[in-house]
Amino acid sequence: MARVALLSNPRSTGNRSLLPRVRSFCARNRDIFHYEVESVDQIGTALATIARVEPRVLVINGGDGTVQAALTELYHGGHFEGAPPPIAVLPNGKTNLIAHDLGAFGDPLVALERVLTLARSEDLSDHIVSRELISLSEGNGAARPVLGMFLGGAGLADTILYCRHKLYPWLPNGIAHGVALLLGLVSILIGRAPAFLPPRPEPLKVSVLKSGELQGRFAFLMVTTLQKLLFRGNMPGEGTRAGVMQLLVIERNLWALLSALSAAVRGRLGRGTLRGVHLESGDEIRIEGDHSNVILDGELFEALADRPIVLKPTAPVPFLKLAA
Structure with a gap:
């Protein structure tokens, strides 16, 4: 063995x-x-x-x-x-x-x-943790679901694709991420983005089972079962079972985005209400759009009005946590 x-x-x-x-x-x-x-x-x-x-x-x-x-x-x-x-x-x-x-x-x-x-x-038991995966299907049931742990959509997906195609070939990863974030903020600030900036996101409708829906052009959409995120922040609601998938949606508004970023860096995201920032958890999330990009752990999908992206959590899977 x-x-x-x-x-x-x-x-x-x-x-x-x-x-x-x-x-x-x-x-x-x-x-x-x-x-x-x-x-x-x-x-x-x-x-x-x-x-x-x-x-x-x-x-x-x-x-x-x-x-x-x-x-x-x-x-x-x-x-x-x-x-x-x-x-x-x-x-x-x-x-x-x-x-x-x-x-x-x-x-x-x-x-x-x-x-x-x-x-x-x-004995490995002290280092084994359980994580649910996100099961993504494209609404038609024709293909087996794809599994991952982090999904980005709306302006986040467009900025990730911009970073992948425009910045990674020229810049180290960390610098590319910082430049992409800065240019994404500039794009929101000036409204209709020029060709050299990340594009304006397409309209989306996001529905959480039993919790209502959101519609509009969003700067940031994220669904995850992870606990630790960028900037060493934690997802709000971690450890709860009201819905193992955590959804964060930020409206395409510079103040809302900066407020959410500041709260995340300080570890306070989800501890209070922020205008334009929506936090939900659920066991089924549907994303509909007009050819809007959605990225699950690096793989690109497209949300359509007649073929929504459907997200559900899986049963827990064992992972090895290296930190004590």
């Missing part, structure tokens, strides 16, 4: 320089079973093979798309008898929100070494 199974995607951007170090580390530690895939289409075969070595921990090493595809296949594929092993995610993507939520920061090799140390211990 392998103590750790490591699933790597060599084609992810972060692995272009990291993978030689990962291979050397695995060669020195024989209780790691390392499986490399050339594309996300091979992840199902990879997990079926990994299941045969019965690892204590499954580690995902790749970008956001790799993590999203692995979670989807892990949940739907039935490769492991009973519950799957706890999952760890190396901080190797563009935003690393899932890794950060699980206490993985900085050098991915340091995080992998920490995972191996925990896997070699007799």
